[in-house]
Amino acid sequence: MNGALYLRDPYLRTFDAEVIEVVGNEIVLSHTAFYPQSGGQPSDTGVLTKGEETYRVVDVRKKEGRIVHLVDHEGIQPGDGVEGSIDWDHRYLLMRYHTAAHVLSAVIHNATGAEITGNQLGEDKARIDFNLEQFDRDAMKTYEQKANELIKANKPVTIRFISREEAEKIPTLCKLAKGLPGDIQEIRVITIEDLDEQACGGCHVKNTSEVGRISITAMENKGKNNRRLYFMIEK
Numbered sequence: 001m002n003g004a005l006y007l008r009d010p011y012l013r014t015f016d017a018e019v020i021e022v023v024g025n026e027i028v029l030s031h032t033a034f035y036p037q038s039g040g041q042p043s044d045t046g047v048l049t050k051g052e053e054t055y056r057v058v059d060v061r062k063k064e065g066r067i068v069h070l071v072d073h074e075g076i077q078p079g080d081g082v083e084g085s086i087d088w089d090h091r092y093l094l095m096r097y098h099t100a101a102h103v104l105s106a107v108i109h110n111a112t113g114a115e116i117t118g119n120q121l122g123e124d125k126a127r128i129d130f131n132l133e134q135f136d137r138d139a140m141k142t143y144e145q146k147a148n149e150l151i152k153a154n155k156p157v158t159i160r161f162i163s164r165e166e167a168e169k170i171p172t173l174c175k176l177a178k179g180l181p182g183d184i185q186e187i188r189v190i191t192i193e194d195l196d197e198q199a200c201g202g203c204h205v206k207n208t209s210e211v212g213r214i215s216i217t218a219m220e221n222k223g224k225n226n227r228r229l230y231f232m233i234e235k
C-alpha cells in the first residue's frame, strides 16, 4: 500500500501531506498515518487541518489500491497541503487489542494446531474464530493464563518486510486458514519474540507489556468445525 506510514511506524500520530485527489468528501493523500479498515481492524478516525479549517475524518477505506479518507464536509482541493492527526486513544487501544489477538492466537495455535478463520477487533472487545472441533472451557482458561504470562513477559514486537518468495518458505508465517494475501509481493511480518511470527498489515504495540491483562469472556460454536472466542482487555 503506497504511502501507508502506519506500516513502518504505528506510533506516528500526526503528519503533513499533499492532497492528490478529491471526489466529493473522499480525499486521497500523498501519504498517510490513517489506517484503513481491513483485516478485522477498524479504521482510524481523526482530523485533517488546512490552514484554519478542520475536517473530521469519519472513515478510512482501501479503494483500488489507494487509501481514501472520508471527511465530514467538502472544501479540500487537490494540491492543498494538510496536516493529518489521528485519534490516538482509539488507535492505541486497537493496537493493544491487535497485539493481544496475536498472542492468544499463537497460544491456541501452538496447543491445538487450529488456524484462524476470522477476527474482529473493537474498543471494548475482540473476537477470533478458529477451525477447531473441540470446545473445552478448561483449556480456554489455560490459554488465557498462558497468554497473560506471555503478555507480562515484556516481549518485543517487531516489524520487517520480506519478499513473497521468502515468505512462502516459512510455513508457520501464516496462521490464517485462507493463506497469504494473493495480491501482495512484499509481505509484512510481525514477530513477537520467542512466540510468534505472522504476516499481518495491522497496527501493533512495540512490546507485549503495553497490552495489559486480558480475559476470555465468551465462547460460541459457529458451525461444526468453527469456534468463536471473545476476549477483552481488562480496564
Ligand SMILES: [Zn+2]
Pocket (backbone or CB within 6 Å): 098, 102, 190, 200, 201, 202, 203, 204
Ligand atoms: Zn496483526
